[in-house]
Amino acid sequence: MAGESKDCYDKDDMDVDEKDKMPPKSGVMDIDGGHLHGERSDSKLVKNIGKVVRDLRGLGFTSMAEDAYASAIFLLLKAKVHDLAGDDFRTSVLESIKGWIQAVPLQFLHALLSYLGDSFNYDSPSSGLKSPLASRPPSYPGIDAPSEALVRWKLRLEYFAYETLQDLRIAKLFEIIVDYPESTPAIEDLKQCLEYTGQHSKLVESFISALRYRLLTAGASTNDILHQYVSTIKALRTIDTAGVFLEAVGEPIREYLRGRKDTIKCIVTMLTDGTGGNSNGTGNAGDSLLEELNREEENQENSALEDGFNTDDKQAWITAASWEPDPVEADPLKGSRNHRKVDILGMIVGIIGSKDQLVNEYRVMLAEKLLNKSDYDIESEIRTLELLKIHFGESSMQKCEIMLNDLIDSKRTNSNIKATIGQASQTSTVSEDSGISLDILDATIISSNFWPPIQEEALNLPGPVDQLLSDYSRRYTEIRTPRKLLWKKNLGTVKLELQFEDREVQFMVAPVHAAIIMQFQDQTSWTSKKLAAVIGLPVDVVNRKINFWISKGIIAETMDPESDDHMFTLVENTSDVNKNSGDGGSCEELLAGDEEGEGPVASVEDQLRKEMTIYEKFIMGMLTNFGSMALDRIHNTLKMFCVADPTYDKSLQQLQSFLSGLVSEEKLEVRDGMYSLKK
């Protein structure tokens, strides 16, 4: 199809003789166009139609006659546009359509008009109405000087074609954006159409309703919505360089995302994590969005040397925007606040409200990541931090920088401490009691004031490990006096190798899991009470944590009839139990802690939740009295009444994320932006 229409266009510049020899092509062209190209029937048809038209004119039906052939031509053109455009978004069709208009209907009209004797010379074809299609001087193959009527026809036909194609593409804009960037040609076509028709509001309305219907539904994952949002920005900014309509189109998505609990987390992951789960194909695999934006910016800087920004383009857009009779949603003032270009990152941050929240979330995620490292490799984190600094400013990222510095410092300190082992120090090097060398202990040493709050659990580590820790501390103080270490015993990672009679299994676990399993070396059976006492944790916590080992087939659980307590026993031999999951020799890596879905670092949400719970009663009371309230009304009421103990100082976004927490706990419900008590 595309190739064929291309032919049509390519032949545009040929003279008529050659063109006339072209065989009829598509079905549509066969019916009408074919006749035009046949050498004899061509003029015969024109003559016949011409006669009819002249007769009708003679009878006083001038406009009726013109309506008749006009509507036939428009119908034909519409079918042709649909035919050429189809659902293929990966090739541009505008040129083919223009070529076809030249080759078929204009040829016919030229013949008809000259038969009717309507044509007279048109002196300056470039003056007056100028179609933006005609970037080159209008050429009418085989027509030396087009008549004014013919020029008008050309404009009419082209406008109609542009509008038809534009409507087609707007109706499929959602799919086109899903297909972005492969669908760039369709976007380019749409851009040209809109520049000609000025019907941008159509796009805004239609696309927003498509978004509501297809994307902003409970079934869509937050990640998918975010990726579609980014694709939308990327795709539409080619059409809308000033970001005027993007502002309007993006608002429903942002509004919707603000109601989702995991939005900030997903945004941070999308921005900073190249390996992140989404394979939606934005950018290269393994490339974070931040990395992609950065590269784009560098490219733009390079090309900016040639020509900064096409201000004409922007002006044209703002003018086009102000044409709109219904600028409620697409308020040009709102969008044109001096951006030189559409700022993707800004539009993403705009979902959350402030960059501080985003930075806080990143800090929590970074802390989690760093504390779960079993080595000191932070290359990718350093890179990400550099990018974040570029976009959010160095001072915003200060704490994160210190966290990374801690890792670098820890690595150096760790090897310095190991180096003291060889040297004769005042105390003996290897702790004699256990006979274990410090080689099997590494440590991450943090500047806790700069890290997010970390949950500490008093945990009794196995004696030999405790011995190692105090040995390490002592050496630390020796080289870094007057500084000392405070162990966070529940944090860190342990690589374990368990050797049994018949198998050998490896694990990567949290200290608590290691502490539990190591108790089974001396004593292969424990009641949960006794085990809890030895580990130093509540019984229910131990019962929960030991599930990890039960699920691995390392520990078996029974009920002890005497004490009516859970009884845990080491599975010495796999043949003792029906084969469980732990295959001998395989290397299982699992960062325990993940299985419970919560790490030791208090999430931003938890922190906020803690601070907000005092207002919960107040909010519930408010909603009991008022029935339902919009977000900003709740916000303003809190501001008005909670002036002391403690003063309500949360942002609208923070309130919203707290409320969506209450919604997911089914305490509240939200409908059309109104919150009310869940019945």
Add this chain to the structure above:
Amino acid sequence: MWLLSGDAVVCLELACEDCISFLWHAVASWTWDAQDETCGICRMAFDGCCPDCKLPGDDCPLIWGSCNHAFHLHCILKWVNSQTSQAHCPMCRREWQFKE
């Protein structure tokens, strides 16, 4: 297979049948070994840094006076330099001397 650096794998019990070996990566926070938590001059946490510094720890160390009061080094230096005559400890008013 398992990456244990050779001799780093140690058995907890000699000649045990069921045996566990491990590599432990622990987490600690560092702290200045001082009686107080905050600097009496700038009121900032010792484990943080003074208002003029960005990095805690070695970049913004503590210093003790002979009276055993500790301050951020940068804070007490500023204090000492601002005094026209002999400086006194901002906490106990004793004559300020750096602890040897």
